[in-house]
Amino acid sequence: MSKRDVIVIGSGLSGLVTAAELVRAGKRVLIVDQEPAATFGGQAFWSLGGLFIVDTPEQRALGIHDSLELARNDWMSTARFDRAEDEYGEQWANSYVKFAAVEMRDWLADYGIELAPIIGWPEARREGIDMGNSVPRCHIVWGMGPGLLEPFQRKVIEGQEAGLVDLRFRHRVDELLRDESGAVVGVAGSILSDDDAPRGARTSREVIGTFSEHAPVVVIAAGGVGGNLEMVRRRWPTDRVGPAPATLLRGVPEHVDGRMVEIAEGAGAHLINLDRMWxxxxxxxxxxxxxxxxxxxxxxxxxxxxxxxxxxxxxxxxxxxxxxxxxxxxxxxxxxxxxxxxxxxxxxxxxxxxxxxxxxxxxxxxxxxxxxxxxxxxxxxxxxxxxxxxxxxxxxxxxxxxxxxxxxxxxxxxxxxxxxxxxxxxxxxxxxxxxxxxxxxxxxxxxxxxxxxxxxxxxxxxxxxxxxxxxTRKSLGGLETDLRGRVLTVGGSEIDGLYAVGEAAGFGGGGVHGYSALEGTFLGGCLFTGRQTAAALIETLAENYT
The missing domain is CATH 3.90.700.10 (Succinate dehydrogenase/fumarate reductase flavoprotein, catalytic domain)
Structure with a gap:
């Protein structure tokens, strides 16, 4: 592949959705991931496959009465947005709820994803407490996490076979490359030694080479910080929940280390709300x-x-x-x-x-x-x-x-x-x-x-x-992004060529959940940010070519 339209950092769900949507539009994508091929699909593989979807036939069949307005009220009262930097997170929240109520189910069906006749009610709203889900709306995907991943993995592999996707594991990004104007124009990093460790296990960090690749767009889809206990403790919300426990268990593998969001922060990106964690x-x-x-x-x-x-x-x-x-x-x-x-x-x-x-x-x-x-x-x-x-x-x-x-x-x-x-x-x-x-x-x-x-x-x-x-489980903060997925600086300006999706973007805007999340919105946030950002990129790339 002589020329790339987009480089995606990370082969988890949000990165795969971004790449799959780009492949559908005929765009050329390079995907790099520091882990071996065994981790293809990232953390979503382990998940129950729950998705926050609103006013569905599955709900109505069970006598559950849901609506866009009810879901939006549940989200906002649970999130309790109260910071100046919550502006884009709140915008992403409104957009996600609308997507979940209007387009999400049909879009999933277009990829061949089916919902089981099971709807969970985690984070249920209780009498006298103004937060949580008023009705059950956590839909379970048939096949759970693997079933959700498979169509996007398949589309990426099809793109690879068609010459549209270059998929490189054991390629760790260490630097964002920038031109004289400050725009991000590629990535550079280390090639790590092969490792046949099973999914989730610690892998070698032995460096056997270096690489650099260029493209007009770089998308960070490298996940959150939950596997990096030192970083979790450093960002722990002591003022709200007391001191961090002496013993913390990892709900995600160690390679979910927050490394890429800190590299972006070092390049001028605004990293916000990491004290909000799930x-x-x-x-x-x-x-x-x-x-x-x-x-x-x-x-x-x-x-x-x-x-x-x-x-x-x-x-x-x-x-x-x-x-x-x-x-x-x-x-x-x-x-x-x-x-x-x-x-x-x-x-x-x-x-x-x-x-x-x-x-x-x-x-x-x-x-x-x-x-x-x-x-x-x-x-x-x-x-x-x-x-x-x-x-x-x-x-x-x-x-x-x-x-x-x-x-x-x-x-x-x-x-x-x-x-x-x-x-x-x-x-x-x-x-x-x-x-x-x-x-x-x-x-x-x-x-x-x-x-x-x-x-x-x-x-x-x-x-x-x-x-x-x-x-530990999820980061509710991340890189601040606008509604097109563009990463912003501390001053609020765009970093040309740099985008973020999924948990790296706090699932949108640097914090779509505010202080507290509704279950089903983590996988849903990966889907929505990947889809939304890919759509923006397809439009931008077409304009640039014109």
Missing amino acids: TYAEGLRHHTPQWDSQGVRILPGPSAVWLDGRGDRLPESIKPGSDALGGLIATRANGQDTSWFVVSRIIAETELTLAGQDQNPHLRAKTAAVPERVGIPAAIQAFMDHGEDFVVADNLDDLVTSMAELSADVEPDRVRNAILEHDREVEAGITAITGREGGGDAQGSFIRVAAAHAFLDPSAGPLIAIRLRTI
């Missing part, structure tokens, strides 16, 4: 890690009792899966690094699940029927058998003793009181669905919930306690 309090250390300190988020359903590190129950307003930021703040309030779920065997059999496509094989296999749950799911049982965070006991005294052995912060009497309080509430008719304050839980009719029961009922045992730690 971390979960409900992390388990993986029993068979593919990268260092790998964590997995556990999803307990509504019936678990959530305790802080000492053993006190969290406030009624904090429910797993309903408010990730609120859960993080609540669990960090007393300075402990851990919190706990306590469940019975019945709840473990009925409600417990793990996030990610590798933990939900029926959806990856595009099987409509959810397998009947008989006993504790195999993925949960594997963590119980081989992980370090589960405690199982036949009685409350043994449970609290084992919890205290696992964490010095646990105060046994506080745990006992919390479990006894739970059982008294069940006897009084107060359940996970009715709530301690009587307001109810809107999620109850859309998820599998165990019948209310006392934890200390011998027929419900054994008791299970699950130690939780903070797990």
Whole structure:
């Protein structure tokens, strides 16, 4: 390929969407990625495949009444934009919600992407709390993360076969090349040695050569910072959630290191809002890690009792899966690094699940029927058998003793009181669905919930306690971009030739989510920023050629 129209840095979902749309328009694209070919598709491969889509036939079939205006209100009240640099993030948010309500489903179908008849309700809005989703709108793609990636991967490979795409792995960008006017005109960097490590594993950084490539446009699609724990700690929002935990788990591989956004910042780009990050309090250390300190988020359903590190129950307003930021703040309030779920065997059999496509094989296999749950799911049982965070006991005294052995912060009497309080509430008719304050839980009719029961009922045992730690996931900030994806300077001017998409752009504008995100908007943000930026580039390139 003698001449390129666009260089894309990164072969994750946002980079693939950008490239696929450009290939559809006959443009010539060079894709460079520091990782081996095994990582083709990036982090989206691991995902559940959830997409925030508005007012769909799938929703209407389930009796869910959604609208553009309702979705926009949910987004804005959750984001709570309040900074001067939120101008473009808010614009991107309005544009995304409109796309999700009007064009997204048909555009996905045009790529052959189908939606499963399953709609989740994470970040559900609760009575008296002005944030979250008013209705379920997190649609699951058939095939989950791999199923979402495959059409874009296929289009890029087709482009490669047609001579439109040059795909180079183990090419790490170290510098943005600029001409005398300051415009970005290419990239330079290091060629890394071949590495046959599996997806997600740490790879060699041995340099075996250098490269430089030129094009009128460079698109940064290199992801966020969640795998770089030093950078996460450096940007940690201490003023809002307290000090960073001593122990952090990585929800993404180590190569998601923020390196490229800092290189862009060094070239004059405005890097904003990295103190806004999406971390979960409900992390388990993986029993068979593919990268260092790998964590997995556990999803307990509504019936678990959530305790802080000492053993006190969290406030009624904090429910797993309903408010990730609120859960993080609540669990960090007393300075402990851990919190706990306590469940019975019945709840473990009925409600417990793990996030990610590798933990939900029926959806990856595009099987409509959810397998009947008989006993504790195999993925949960594997963590119980081989992980370090589960405690199982036949009685409350043994449970609290084992919890205290696992964490010095646990105060046994506080745990006992919390479990006894739970059982008294069940006897009084107060359940996970009715709530301690009587307001109810809107999620109850859309998820599998165990019948209310006392934890200390011998027929419900054994008791299970699950130690939780903070797990990194997504960056809600990034490079500031306008609605065409152009990267801006601190002063607000465009850097000619430089664009950003996906998490590197804070999913649009340097922070489309504000302080808190609605689930399904991360993959959705990769799709939308890639599509929107590619459309702008196609128009710009046509004008330049004219």
